[in-house]
Amino acid sequence: MSGNAQGGPQRGRYHHGELRPALIEASFDLLAEAGPAAFSVARVARRLGVSTAAPYRHFADRDHLLAAVATRAAEELAERFRQAADGAGQDPAERFAATAGAYVRFVGARGAGFDVIFARPLVALQDRGLADAGRRLVDLLFELAQDALGQGPAAALTLLEQHVTAAHGYATLHPGGLFSRVSPREGVDGTADLAVATSRALVRGAPDAAAAGPTSSGRPHD
Structure with missing residues (x-):
């Protein structure tokens, strides 16, 4: 997987329908590394190399993203x-x-x-x-x-x-x-x-x- 200057994924590489499952999977990675207390939408977005606004097209807030992960x-x-x-x-x-x-x-x-x-x-x-x-x-x-x-x-x-x-x-x-x-x-x-x-x-x-x-x-x- 190619990266950006900071070593993360390139921005804008997610097509329609791909970002939501990627956000959920990245959320698991963050939870495994840092635990629920450190979980945030912004940290998940940075992990994927997308804007901090991008997850909100799929989830209303942190709890709704976390609910999808919990499911x-x-x-x-x-x-x-x-x-x-x-x-x-x-x-x-x-x-x-x-x-x-x-x-x-x-x-x-x-x-x-x-x-x-x-x-x-x-x-x-x-x-x-x-x-x-x-x-x-x-x-x-x-x-x-x-x-x-x-x-x-x-x-x-x-x-x-x-x-x-x-x-x-x-x-x-x-x-x-x-x-x-x-x-x-x-x-x-x-x-x-x-x-x-x-x-x-x-x-x-x-x-x-x-x-x-x-x-x-x-x-x-x-």
């Missing part, structure tokens, strides 16, 4: 979860635990996790595409949690909350090298292994249905 992230993450579960074999507990490792690897590569997908400012947009993608993602995890426990929805919801918290914690703390001394494997794969082991332990230590409290309607978002 794509939810869709990609759901597919990663399916692949991880299928690759773990037939044991329901292992299928569920495998999604924790998939989450750590996904956030390490893409930079957009649950904190982006379910960010409060994005929920306020009431974006139907994002809401639907987020619901499908949670439904998938919830069904895997129910299968892993073989119990009712209340116990599965408790397990799901613990699982998400642990997996996101590993993904968030990994860049600082916190787990490099306790994992036999280096890099994100080592942290992913730890996340899987933690999720596996959560399944084994989950309370029975009687201790989990009254049964809910069957979905965490109802």
Whole structure:
């Protein structure tokens, strides 16, 4: 790819219909490098070598661009979860635990996790595409949690909350090298292994249905 004087892409190289997907993909790169706090439309535009006004022909503001990124992230993450579960074999507990490792690897590569997908400012947009993608993602995890426990929805919801918290914690703390001394494997794969082991332990230590409290309607978002 050719560059401009500053080493970035040439301005004006995007034809009609090409800039929107390029903005979304560049947003992933920025999130992976700098995190949500440093995310801005101007930084994404500079990364692509387009004017800072160009993204606003496709997205009303920062949150609408981030909502498009979050929608794509939810869709990609759901597919990663399916692949991880299928690759773990037939044991329901292992299928569920495998999604924790998939989450750590996904956030390490893409930079957009649950904190982006379910960010409060994005929920306020009431974006139907994002809401639907987020619901499908949670439904998938919830069904895997129910299968892993073989119990009712209340116990599965408790397990799901613990699982998400642990997996996101590993993904968030990994860049600082916190787990490099306790994992036999280096890099994100080592942290992913730890996340899987933690999720596996959560399944084994989950309370029975009687201790989990009254049964809910069957979905965490109802």
